[in-house]
Every structure is written in structure tokens, then in C-alpha cells.
Amino acid sequence: xxxxxxxxxxxxxxxxxxxxxxxxxxxxxxxxxxxxxxxxxxxxxxxxxxxxxxxxxxxxxxxxxxxxxxxxxxxxxxxxxxxxxxxxxxxxxxxxxxxxxxxxxxxxxxxxxxxxxxxxxxxxxxxxxxxxxxxxxxxxxxxxxxxxxxxxxxxxxxxxxxxxxxxxxxxxxxxxxxxxxxxxxxxxxxxxxxxxxxxxxxxxxxxxxxxxxxxxxxxxxxxxxxxxxxxxxxxxxxxxxxxxxxxxxxxxxxxxxxxxxx
Amino acid sequence: xxxxxxxxxxxxxxxxxxxxxxxxxxxxxxxxxxxxxxxxxxxxxxxxxxxxxxxxxxxxxxxxxxxxxxxxxxxxxxxxxxxxxxxxxxxxxxxxxxxxxxxxxxxxxxxxxxxxxxxxxxxxxxxxxxxxxxxxxxxxxxxxxxxxxxxxxxxxxxxxxxxxxxxxxxxxxxxxxxxxxxxxxxxxxxxxxxxxxxxxxxxxxxxxxxxxxxxxxxxxxxxxxxxxxxxxxxxxxxxxxxxxxxxxxxxxxxxxxxxxxxxxxxxxxxxxxxxxxxxxxxxxxxxxxxxxxxxxxxxxxxxxxxxxxxxxxxxxxxxx
Numbered sequence: 001x002x003x004x005x006x007x008x009x010x011x012x013x014x015x016x017x018x019x020x021x022x023x024x025x026x027x028x029x030x031x032x033x034x035x036x037x038x039x040x041x042x043x044x045x046x047x048x049x050x051x052x053x054x055x056x057x058x059x060x061x062x063x064x065x066x067x068x069x070x071x072x073x074x075x076x077x078x079x080x081x082x083x084x085x086x087x088x089x090x091x092x093x094x095x096x097x098x099x100x101x102x103x104x105x106x107x108x109x110x111x112x113x114x115x116x117x118x119x120x121x122x123x124x125x126x127x128x129x130x131x132x133x134x135x136x137x138x139x140x141x142x143x144x145x146x147x148x149x150x151x152x153x154x155x156x157x158x159x160x161x162x163x164x165x166x167x168x169x170x171x172x173x174x175x176x177x178x179x180x181x182x183x184x185x186x187x188x189x190x191x192x193x194x195x196x197x198x199x200x201x202x203x204x205x206x207x208x209x210x211x212x213x214x215x216x217x218x219x220x221x222x223x224x225x226x227x228x229x230x231x232x233x234x235x236x237x238x239x240x241x242x243x244x245x246x247x248x249x250x251x252x253x254x255x256x257x258x259x260x261x262x
Numbered sequence: 263x264x265x266x267x268x269x270x271x272x273x274x275x276x277x278x279x280x281x282x283x284x285x286x287x288x289x290x291x292x293x294x295x296x297x298x299x300x301x302x303x304x305x306x307x308x309x310x311x312x313x314x315x316x317x318x319x320x321x322x323x324x325x326x327x328x329x330x331x332x333x334x335x336x337x338x339x340x341x342x343x344x345x346x347x348x349x350x351x352x353x354x355x356x357x358x359x360x361x362x363x364x365x366x367x368x369x370x371x372x373x374x375x376x377x378x379x380x381x382x383x384x385x386x387x388x389x390x391x392x393x394x395x396x397x398x399x400x401x402x403x404x405x406x407x408x409x410x411x412x413x414x415x416x417x418x419x420x421x422x423x424x425x426x427x428x429x430x431x432x433x434x435x436x437x438x439x440x441x442x443x444x445x446x447x448x449x450x451x452x453x454x455x456x457x458x459x460x461x462x463x464x465x466x467x468x469x470x471x472x473x474x475x476x477x478x479x480x481x482x483x484x485x486x487x488x489x490x491x492x493x494x495x496x497x498x499x500x501x502x503x504x505x506x507x508x509x510x511x512x513x514x515x516x517x518x519x520x521x522x523x524x525x526x527x528x529x530x531x532x533x534x535x536x537x538x539x540x541x542x543x544x545x546x547x548x549x550x551x552x553x554x555x556x557x558x559x560x561x562x563x564x565x566x567x568x569x570x571x572x573x574x575x576x577x578x579x580x581x582x
Contacts, residue, residue, distance in 0.1 A: 017381050020374070021392050024399060024454060030420045031410040070309070078306025085299020093303060093311075100314050102563040104515030106536040107556035110549045111320035113331060134313040137306055195403035197518050202544060213405035220409070230409050237406045245401045249394065253462070 031238070035231035043232040050222060052207065053215070053233075057240075059204070060194055060211040063128050067193040068186060070133040071140055075185060078137070079144035080174050084156060085166075100138040105131065105198055116203060127203035128211075132193050140185045147181040148174065183251040194241065212237045318560065325553035331543070336550070343554035353555070356533040359445060363534075364513035367452045368506060374453070375460030375505075376498075379468050380490060382461075393465075397458035404455070408522035412438065415447050441531035444524050448532055451519055456512070460505055467498040503574035510566045514559055535559045 035043055047053065081087065082094060112131055116122040121130075151173070159169045200211040210218070215237055216230060223229040245252075325343055329336035347353050378396060382389045399407075415421050417436040425434050437443045471494060479489050517536030520526050526537040535555055543552035 013381060013384060014386050017378075017386050017392055020378065020381075021395050024396050024457070026420070026424075027407065027410055027414055027454065028398070030414050031407075033420075034410070034413060074305045074309050078303045081299045081302025081306075085302060087299040087303065090299075093307060096311050096315075097306065099564065100310050102511055102560075102567045103314055103318075104511065104517075104536065104559060104563065106515060106517050106539050107321060107560050108314070108317045109539060109543050110324050110331070110553045110556065111317040113543070113549075114320070114324070115317075117332075130309075130313065134310045137310040141306055191401055195401075195405070197403065197405040197522070198540070213403050216406060216409050227409075227413060231413070234406050234409055238402050241401045241403070242398055245398065246394065249397075253466070 031231055031234055035228060035235045037228045039228065043228045044236065046223075046229055047219070047233045047236060050219075053236075055208050056210055056212045056215050056218070056237075059125070059200075059209050060213075063125055063132070063200075063211060064190055064193040066125065066129040067132045067136065068189050070129065071136045071189045072182065072185065074133070074137055075140040075144055076174060076178065076182075077170070079141050079148055079178075080170055082141065082145045083148035083151075084153070097138045097141060100135070101142070103135065105135055105196075109198075109202065113202065122203060123205050123209065125204075125209065128196070128199045131199060132196060136189050136192055140189065143185060144178060144181055147178055151177055180254055183248075183254065187248060187252050190244070321553045321556050321560075324550055325557050327550040327553075329550045330547040331549040332547075339550065343551045344558075346551065347554050347558065352530050352533055353538065355530055356535050356538055359532065360513050360516070360534055363445070363449055363452070363516065364510055366449050367456070367513070368509040370449075370453050371457050371460045371509070372502065372505065374457045375464050376490075376495070378457070378461040379464035380494065382465065383468055393462075396461055399455045400458040402455070404518035405522060407451075407455075408519070411447075411451055411523055438524055439528060441529050444528060444531045448519055448523065451523070452516075456509075463501050463505065464498055467501040468494060471497045500574075503570060506574075507567055507570045510570065511563055514563050514566070 037043075039046075078097075082090065087093065108131060112127070113122075116127045121127045155173060156169050159173060160166075164172070195213060196211075197213040200214055204210050204214075207218070215233055219230050219233045324336075326338060326340055327336035328339045328342070378392070382392060386392070413419050415437040417439065421437065422434040425431060435443065437447050475493060476489060479493055484492070515536055516534040517540060520532040520534055521537050521540065524532045526533045526541070535558070539552045539555050539559070542548040542555065
């Protein structure tokens with residue numbers, strides 16, 4: 001966008017980007033450096049030797065996987081319905097769903113707490129998976145519906161003429177054709193579920209079921225206030241997220257370009 | 263016009279699947295594949311609309327109770343929770359913090375996000391590396407980064423260390439420990455976390471701007487700043503409106519960072535609606551009061567969303 005031809009101009013531009021990027025890197029450097037202070041890598045060994053650390057990762061994985069499966073299935077069905085079927089009062093349903101986009105999870109705290117206790121879902125994964133999925137679906141439907149709207153109707157009509165019912169149309173047209181936008185949905189849902197702090201904090205009491213976002217407070221208790229080990233645990237929990245992002249980065253940008261910007 | 267549309271214009275699927283009356287609906291019927299799409303959207307409606315609206319209704323009811331969350335016989339108190347809330351200086355402090363927080367973080371993120379997007383569209387070397395560094399904070403959980411920032415901005419943390427080494431030793435202070443600076447630290451952390459998303463969305467939107475318009479402007483003698491102001495900035499309007507909405511709702515629901523970094527303190531200096539709701543509902547057992555604040559938060563979020571939608575649409579119409 002900027003057009004700079006002279007060499008000093010080019011160097012100036014490069015320097016400006018570098019200077020602006022440094023503040024984003026500093027906390028990450030501080031985190032790694034802090035985790036190695038004092039005992040060095042022995043800090044990591046100490047953290048990993050706390051056997052229950054794996055429970056936190058397993059819980060987070062179960063919850064993220066549950067939310068992703070639920071959000072994917074529900075979103076695909078709903079977005080297909082909104083995009084390609086005639087439904088009386090469709091706009092009303094759609095706005096009801098879109099209004100949920102403005103909903104902060106913290107306002108659900110009291111009713112969810114009361115309901116979870118009454119139904120016996122308290123302290124189970126479901127108490128976290130269901131509200132998380134419910135909160136992610138509206139945005140995902142918005143993205144995917146816009147995307148399916150872009151698929152020509154003729155394709156579905158051709159399938160129908162060939163004798164495919166709408167469910168086969170869903171299975172053999174919608175599912176494969178929506179892959180690019182599904183990648184964006186997958187990543188947003190993964191970040192949302194993996195990073196959520198409030199719901200596990202309130203609904204998961206059993207340490208064996210707690211998620212990685214509760215790990216820092218667990219370690220602050222475990223190592224009283226040995227900051228280096230707390231930071232080592234932070235690095236260990238941040239690492240899978242960074243690796244996941246780096247390996248999905250391409251997919252993510254394509255997904256965004258496919259639908260998020262419209 | 264719609265009713266007089268000839269039947270032949272209607273696709274065969276509708277004509278065979280639906281009634282003639284349905285087919286007569288013309289334009290609308292054209293896109294439909296079968297009469298009843300309701301079963302398809304039902305799972306989504308049950309999961310999201312069902313769960314969430316049930317919760318909102320329940321919250322509205324609870325907000326008229328004096329309830330500890332457990333006792334089977336809550337006391338009906340009408341609107342007392344609301345009057346109590348409006349008389350509470352902590353509540354008004356939280357509102358003030360939220361507004362200030364939104365205005366500052368949104369402005370800074372927009373400027374930085376635009377700047378990064380423009381710069382990285384300008385053939386700088388190692389663009390992927392910069393992109394990755396700016397975006398990594400987006401995927402990191404606040405809960406995991408909170409201990410890092412508590413140390414980073416602490417009295418003997420790295421931030422003060424850096425200030426000392428670049429000759430600004432005079433302004434070192436316990437940034438998180440005093441009311442005057444704690445909120446600003448939280449804003450800096452939020453900008454650190456979300457600029458990556460702002461940048462990526464602007465970057466994608468700028469990729470869609472027609473290159474020939476840019477070239478035409480340059481041939482007409484427009485400089486870099488002129489191109490950004492007159493072509494790129496209006497060209498990414500839609501993204502800016504969407505980001506304003508995300509930012510406003512994000513500010514209203516702020517909870518993780520203030521709770522984990524400063525516990526909403528010192529002296530309520532970093533109090534937000536989210537931290538009030540959590541503290542009242544869970545540790546304090548004032549579930550009714552928490553519900554009243556929740557309902558207010560919800561109303562504010564809806565007003566904000568509608569306001570931004572309408573403003574965004576008006577400006578779009580003016581532009582076209």
C-alpha cells in the first residue's frame with residue numbers, strides 16, 4: 001500500500017515495523033526469561049514432576065473437542081437451513097440468534113449456576129461444554145450462512161433432479177464445499193473453548209476435571225510463591241497454543257478471507 | 263408484482279414439493295428447495311436461543327430476589343436490587359472504567375492495526391515473521407498470561423527495568439499497585455492482546471481493495487497519506503464498524519484480565535461490570551444483585567450493538 005522507492009525509505013519502513021513489533025514480543029521474552037531464572041531448566045522439571053499436570057491438559061482437550069464437535073454439527077445444519085430453505089418467519093429466528101452475539105457469558109452466571117446445581121450437571125464437563133457451545137454457535141452460523149449463500153442454488157437443484165434428497169445434498173454438497181469457512185469456525189471455537197477461564201472456574205471444582213486456564217492458580221498454591229515455577233508452567237501451557245496457531249496459520253488466513261470480512 | 267409473476271418462472275423443485283400457492287409466492291419461493299426448513303435450524307435454535315434466552319429470562323426473575331443461590335425460599339424484593347445498584351458508587355466507577363477502557367483501547371487498536379496492515383502490505387522483508395509475532399497474543403489465554411503481566415509490571419519487574427535502561431528511571435513506579443495507573447496497564451495489556459485480530463481483519467479487507475483504483479490515484483499525484491485517508495480508510499469501513507462492535511461488547515464483558523491481574527483493585531480502580539457480577543454472585547452469594555447488574559449489562563450491550571449497526575448503515579448509504 002505504501003509505495004516507497006528510495007533505499008533509505010525502504011530501510012525506514014522496515015525499521016518502523018520492527019520498532020512497533022518489539023512491544024508485542026517483550027512480555028513473551030519476559031515470560032521465558034523469568035521461567036529460566038534461578039534453577040534454569042530445573043524449574044520445568046519441577047513443574048512436570050507434579051503428576052496431576054496432565055489432568056489439566058486432558059480436561060481442556062475433552063472440553064475443546066466436545067465444544068468443537070457440537071458447534072460444527074449444529075452450525076452446519078442451522079446455516080444450511082437459513083441459507084437454502086424457506087422457513088416462515090425466518091428473519092425473526094435469525095435475529096433472535098444474532099442477538100445472542102452480544103451476550104457476555106458473565107451474565108449467564110447466576111441462572112447457569114442454579115440450573116447446573118438443580119440438574120446435577122455441576123462439576124461435570126457438560127456444565128462448561130453446553131454454555132460454551134451455545135455462545136459460539138450464533139457467530140459461527142453467521143459466518144457459515146453467508147458462505148453457503150454464495151454457493152449457487154443450481155448446484156442443489158441439479159442434485160435434486162438427480163434424485164438426492166436435501167439430506168444427501170447436505171452431506172455431499174454442503175459439508176465438502178464449506179471446508180474453508182469451517183476452518184475459520186474451528187479456530188475461533190478452539191481459541192474460545194481452550195482459553196475460557198470463567199466457566200471452568202465456576203463449574204469445575206474437582207481438581208481432576210479442571211482446565212489449563214486454572215493451572216496458574218493451582219501452581220501458585222503448589223509452589224507457594226515461587227514465581228519462576230509459575231512462569232515455567234505458563235510457558236508449558238502457552239506452548240501448545242502457539243504451536244497449534246503456527247501450524248494452522250495458513251488455514252486461518254484463508255478462512256478469514258473466505259467469510260469473516262464480509 | 264410478486265403475485266402476478268408467472269408460474270413458469272418458479273423452479274420445478276418448489277412447484278412439485280410445495281402447493282401452487284407456495285409457488286405463486288414467486289421470488290421468495292424460487293430460492294427454496296422444500297417447504298419446511300424448520301427441522302434444519304431447530305438444533306441451533308434449541309442450543310443457542312433456547313439455552314441463552316432461558317438464562318436471560320431466569321436472570322431477570324432472579325434480579326428481583328434477595329437470594330444466596332442455594333436457599334429454596336428466596337425473598338421477593340421487587341426492584342430493590344436495581345435501586346441499590348444505581349446508588350452504588352462502585353457500580354458507577356465500573357461504568358466510567360468501561361467507557362474509558364473502550365474509547366482508549368479501540369482508538370489505539372484501530373490506529374495500530376491500520377498501521378501494521380498498511381506497512382505489511384508494502385513489501386517489507388520478513389512480513390510473515392511480523393504477522394506471527396503480532397497475532398500470537400490473540401491465541402494466548404489471559405489466564406495463562408496474567409502471572410506474566412503481574413510480574414512484568416510489578417515494582418521490580420521488567421517494565422521498570424527497561425525504563426531505567428532507556429533513561430526514564432525517574433518515572434518507574436509500582437504500576438499495578440496504585441489506583442492512578444492500574445487501569446492504564448490493563449488497557450495496554452488489552453491492546454497487546456487484540457491488535458493482532460484488528461490487524462489481520464484490516465489486512466484481509468485491504469487485500470480486497472481494487473489495485474487499479476490505487477494506481478489511478480497515484481497517477482493523479484496522490485501521496486501515500488492521501489491514499490490511506492481517501493481510499494483505504496473508507497474502503498475498510500465495514501471492518502471498522504464490525505471491530506467497533508466487537509470492541510464495545512468486549513469492553514462490557516471484560517472480566518479475565520482485571521480479575522486475574524489486579525483483582526479489580528486497588529481500591530476498585532479496575533472494577534468492571536463483569537468483576538462486580540462475579541464477586542457478588544459467587545464469593546459474596548448476592549446472586550440477586552449480580553443478576554440485576556447482569557440485566558443492565560445486557561441492555562447496554564444490545565443498545566450498543568443496535569446503535570453501531572444503525573450508524574454503520576447510515577454512513578454506508580451516504581457513501582454510496
